[in-house]
Amino acid sequence: MKRLALPLLLAGCVQTTGGRLVEFSAQASGDPAVVAGGPLSFTSPSGFGVTLTRAHLFAGALYLSQQNPQSYALEASCLQPGVYSGEVRGAVRVDALSPAPAAFPVSGNGTDAQTRSAELWLTGGDVEADVDTTVVLDVAGTATRGTDSYPFEGAFTISQNRMTPPRNPALPGSNPLCQQRIVAPIPFDAQLSEGGTLWLLIDARAWFASVDFSTLTKVSDTPLLYRFTDDSSSSAQADKALYNGLRAAVGPYRFTLAP
Amino acid sequence: MSPFRTTAAVLGLAFAMAPSSARAEVTPPEVVERVDATLPSDAPPPLQDHVLLEFTVGTDGRAVDIHVVESAGQAWDRAAATALAQWRFKPARHEGLEVAARTRLSFSMPAAVLAQDAGVPEDAGVVEAPSPADGGQSSPEPEAPDAGGLAFTVSDAPDAGHPRHELSTTVLGRSVPRSRGASDFQLEVGELQVVPRRSAADFLKLAPGILLTNEGGEGHPEQIFLRGFDAREGQDLELTVDGVPINELGNLHGNGFADLNFLIPELVENLRVLEGPFDPRQGNFAVAGSADYQLGLPERGLTVKGGYGSFDTARVVALWGPPGESTRTFGGVQLFRTSGFGSNRGATNGKAVAQYEGQVSENTSFRVGAQGYAAHYRSAGLLRADDVVNGLTGFYDTYDARQGGDSLRAQVNFDLHGHQGKLSWDQLAFFVFRSTRILENFTGFLEDAQLPQQNPHPQRGDLIDRDTSGFTVGARGGARWRVRLFERFQDVEAGYFFRFDVVDALQTRVEAGGNVPYLREYDLSSKLSDLGAYLDVNVSPVWWLTLRGGLRAEVLTYDVLDECAAKEVRRPSTGNPPGDESCLSQRDFGKYRDPTERNSTTGVALLPRGTLLLGPVAGVTLSGSVGTGVRSVDPQYITQNLATPFASIFAWEGGAAGAWRFGAHDVSARAVLFGTRVDQDLVFNPQEGRGTLGGSTSRVGTLLAARGRGGFYDASFNVTWVRSQFDDTGLLVPYVPDVVLRADGALFHALPFFQPMGAPLLGRLGLGVTWVGRRALPYGQRSDVIFVTDVNAEVGWRWVSLGFSITNLFGAQYRLGEYNYASDFRTSGSLPTLVPVRHFSAGAPRAVMLSLAFHLGGEP
Incomplete structure (x- = not known):
């Protein structure tokens, strides 16, 4: 009887339901492969020479998902219970020109389930709020093409200024504001571990990849200054392109996981 | 026994x-x-x-x-x-x-x-x-x-x-079912009635391996864990009271939902718990087994009992059993109210029951009974452990004070038992109306998905409001015939079970802060039937060998009208968009459809079962049983003309049971090794707020049980170990306890030295101890241990008795139920909490109750 009972007992003791809960830290910075701590100069795919002197991103929260990026539905609800594998419920303002990581003020927690994608929440708090005046992107610099120079600055918020009418009036809920505030799905294949560090790396160059600075609105001649309009109703290509660049899931953002 | x-x-x-x-x-x-x-x-x-x-x-x-x-x-x-x-x-x-x-x-x-x-x-x-x-x-x-x-x-x-x-x-009594082996527990409550019990469901603990939890409040049925199963509110346990089925067909909380709260605990005389589907009489929902309560009132006369205790709890019970009549002739009424421990746990209920047993002829007796029950209760629900640790909420608080429910039950039953020569028979007819409303919020603000056709909205809250009302009419019966074979009498029994249910079920989600529903999730009108027929043979070729078993056929039919069959449309009419309507009347591009849809189907299951008994030798009987069982699915899962999907169960066990007498002491004990496989297990789903179908699972375990009785004591002890795992991954089934230990004890004797007016004082002391090991939880977690001790002391003198009970004697602050899942109750900022964390329902703190009872007019 002992021979039978002991293995059964041991088997019962060592087995689990699978998986585990984990706690980890999180930080964000400019991509060290791109930035060195000063102004960032680069040539955009559209042929502008850009020197960024300020690039601050307000990362309101991070969520990690088990959902494959290909599985994200266009009209998916902002919250999809049951698919999240990690969360960092705190905000940090990140200097995207600095490789020095800025730590999120709270620990992240989640599970060791396979993470397939990540979400960057650009919100000052409630992702479903009608009004959110948090500046989620603050940039400044100079773009040049040929002899033209475009000193620029821009500060984006995502509030009623970003509300877009539904494509189909019969589908009024097809484009809720919360979707504007969530950058997803950012490809991220990883498995969280206890005590690990989640690192959000920002490549500010990607924000400007499609921006035609020549369409910017001039706000001052002396000194010369162009400004990105913080409103989706703006018809300027530059405004739309930067906003789309800010919200691009592929390009500006990359996650790594250090044990 | x-x-x-x-x-x-x-x-x-x-x-x-x-x-x-x-x-x-x-x-x-x-x-x-x-x-x-x-x-x-x-x-x-x-x-x-x-x-x-x-x-x-x-x-x-x-x-x-x-x-x-x-x-x-x-x-x-x-x-x-x-x-x-x-x-x-x-x-x-x-x-x-x-x-x-x-x-x-x-x-x-x-x-x-x-x-x-x-x-x-x-x-x-x-x-x-x-x-x-x-x-x-x-x-x-x-x-x-x-x-x-x-x-x-x-x-x-x-x-x-x-x-x-x-x-x-x-x-004059009813048939005692034949034993189906060592896992067949004929539990006579006896003197263990003195052990404190919160409800009639607590008597189940006299059988090994049963854990009861309750996150729903005083009127909510107990959640039952048995032998490696999370049977939820009875979905995996066939429950009957004197043969009348308690499991509800079509209840949105779970098909098979069973509420035993209508029983007055003092009227529970015996209980048969058969762990496993080994008896052909067992029907639908006998997955982990079955339990049949037998009501009776041994004490004749009028008993009036009142009690008052902690948390403004008051209970009044009146019971009467006419002297000279059977113990199965009785009446009873109970009124109860409590403010409950902690927040939002108040409850009020009333129960009434009457039964008469008499004789039609020398060979035929009858019983007629009626029961009524009404309850309203509040529920604290579950709390996040991290909120308690961070001081955001108290251990006994609640997130949503709208949780709770109502329950109604009215029942009439009539049965006959007779014997004539080599034939005996039983017939039972029952009529039951019940209504259940349960409001629960497991997840806070997570489940309100923004559908494209809806106007933009934030999360409006996840409070689930389930209401199920149904009427049941049914009958069961059987006839046994003895035949001479092997120069001994053997017997054959044929029987049937039938119930027909008409059920209306509505489930809505209610907007936070009020009582206004914003979404209709289910709206079902169902006509359901369950017909079972069985043949059971008892063969004993020699005195030490008995074979019992047979075949049961179960036919389950569904006719379900879904009044809310269409909830989403990808391309609605631009001229007549459905907006926020829950139940839509259009298909793509506004093409009309009725929002209703009817599905009907049927399914048949054949269920062989058998038991081999050897002995007794020196008081010990060895037994082995195998059997198959079935659990029908919820009505919302059926599809037109597709065979009704069943969950199928295969179970086996081997064991030994013995009974001995040592002088004035009776001792019985048993040991069992068992295993069960179910191809569609139920696993708690917090998003649905109930158990939903999961994969196939198997479990193996063992139990030990013993009871000793003598002239001044009655003691029962049982311990069960079980390992329950998924067949495909080998991972443990969550929430199911590995180890459950239960001990009940009673001492009773005339007190020495003091005999007021020449009549002795009779003392009774009851003790109940529950120990539950660390349960497996999702994500490799383990729950806390549960260790609770309840005591009760009574002193009786002539026609009056005084009792004092303490539940949770040591004041343990413990988590009765524990879960791991994601919820967002907006307790720590506006960012949602979306990953799994520990949740729990608080176990009751220490509570005392003083009770006074008068016994009048009984037999001398």
Whole structure:
């Protein structure tokens, strides 16, 4: 009887339901492969020479998902219970020109389930709020093409200024504001571990990849200054392109996981 | 244990002394006290219909020098002699002096035993009470039934086919089911009634391996864990009360939802728990097993009991059992209210029950009963452990004070039992109306998905409002026929079960902060039926070998009208968009469709079951059982014309059960090794707020159980270990406890030294201990250990008794139920919490209750 009972007992003791809960830290910075701590100069795919002197991103929260990026539905609800594998419920303002990581003020927690994608929440708090005046992107610099120079600055918020009418009036809920505030799905294949560090790396160059600075609105001649309009109703290509660049899931953002 | 009960109810029965010439000179002994006798359930079938004992009634009133004159088998003889040894007599008198007298007494087998157990010689029959007209000398109450349904008569004249004897018994009670092995627990509550119990469901703990939890409040049914199953509110456990089914078909909380709260605990006399689907009588939902409550009121007369205790808890119970009637004839009413411990746990309920047992003829008895129950309760629900640790909420607080529910039940049942010659039969008809409303919020603000056709909205709250109302009409019955084979009597039983349910079920989500629903999730009108037929054979070729088993067929039909069949449309009409309507009447591009849809289907399951019994040898019976079972699915999951999907169960077990007597002490014990596989297990789904179908799971385990009873004590102990895992991954099934230990004990005796007005004080002390090991939780977590001790003390004097109970004696702050899942109750900022964390329902803190009872008008 002992021979039978002991293995059964041991088997019962060592087995689990699978998986585990984990706690980890999180930080964000400019991509060290791109930035060195000063102004960032680069040539955009559209042929502008850009020197960024300020690039601050307000990362309101991070969520990690088990959902494959290909599985994200266009009209998916902002919250999809049951698919999240990690969360960092705190905000940090990140200097995207600095490789020095800025730590999120709270620990992240989640599970060791396979993470397939990540979400960057650009919100000052409630992702479903009608009004959110948090500046989620603050940039400044100079773009040049040929002899033209475009000193620029821009500060984006995502509030009623970003509300877009539904494509189909019969589908009024097809484009809720919360979707504007969530950058997803950012490809991220990883498995969280206890005590690990989640690192959000920002490549500010990607924000400007499609921006035609020549369409910017001039706000001052002396000194010369162009400004990105913080409103989706703006018809300027530059405004739309930067906003789309800010919200691009592929390009500006990359996650790594250090044990 | 097969109950074969006697009580001290019949007094003054005169013995007729033989020879008759001496009768004028001798005043015969009189019975002044008789006590319960218990037969081991696994005893071999009786060899004949009675045991005739010869004994001497001494001047001290005790029966001594007991000899078996006519044997029915060792176990039966022992049981009869044991019972007789505990009787007390007024000694015989001769010429004014007390003298010892030798006499005879016949214990007849219960009719139920004769009807169900094989091996009775062909010429044996039930001893009928001889009437004076037959020359018998009847007692003053010749047909008075007792607690076990026994009626004693006195006879000094030979009756047909029987030797001359002085006392005989006949039986009016119902059939006692045959044992299906070591996992078949015939639990007589007995003196363990004194152990504190919060509800009638708590009696289930007398069977091994059962854990009850409740996150829903005082009126919410207990969640039952049994033998490696999370049976939720009965979905995996077939529950009946005197044969009337309690599991509800079509309840949105779970098909098979069972609410035992309508029972008055004091009226629970016996309980049969069969762990595993091994009896062909077991039907739908007998996945982990079945439990049948048998109601009765041993104490005759009027009992009025009132109690008041912690948390402004008050309870008043009135019970009455007419003297001279069967213990199955009784009435009762209970009123209860409490403010509950912590936040939002108040409850109020009322219960009423009445039953009458009588005889249609000498061979046929009947029962008619009615029950009513109404309850309203509040529920605290679950809390996040991190919120408690961070001081964001208290251990006994709630997130959503709208949680709670209502419950109504009205029931009428009527049954017949009869026997004639080699045939006996049972018939039961029942009519049940019940209504259940449950409001629960497991996830806070997560589930309100923004659908494209809806106007933009934030999360409006996840409070689920489930309402299910249904009417059930049904019947069950069976007939047993004894046939002579292998020179022993064997028997064959055929039976049926039928129920038809009409159920309306509505589930909505209610907007936070009010009582306004914003979404209709289910709106079902169902007509459901369950027809079962079985054949059960009992074969005993030799006394030490018995085969029991047969085949059951279960036919389940569904006719479900879904009044909210369409909830989403990808391309709605631009001219007439549906907006926020829950139940849509259009398909793509506005093409009309009715929002309703009807689905009907049927399914058939064949369920073989069998048990092999060896023994008893030295009081020990070995047994092995195999069986298959079935659980029907929720109505919302059926599809037109597709065969009804069942969950199929295969179970096996092997074990040993024994019963012994050491002097005045009865001891029984059993050990079982068991295993069960179910192809679609139910796993708790917090998003749905109930159990939903998961993968196939298997479990293997073992249990030990023992009970000891004597003149001043009754103690029960059981421990169960089980490992339950998914078949595909080998991972443990969450929430199911690995180890459950339960001990119940009662001490009862007249208190020494102090006898006010010459009447003794009778003391009773009850103790219940539950220990549950660390349960497996999702994500490799383990729950805390549960260790709770309850005590109760009572002192009775003549017609009054005073009781004081303490539940959770040591004041342990413990988590009764624990879960790991994602929720967002907006307690820590506006960012949602979306990953799994620990949740729990708080176990009740220490509570005291003082109760006072009056017993009036009972039998002396």
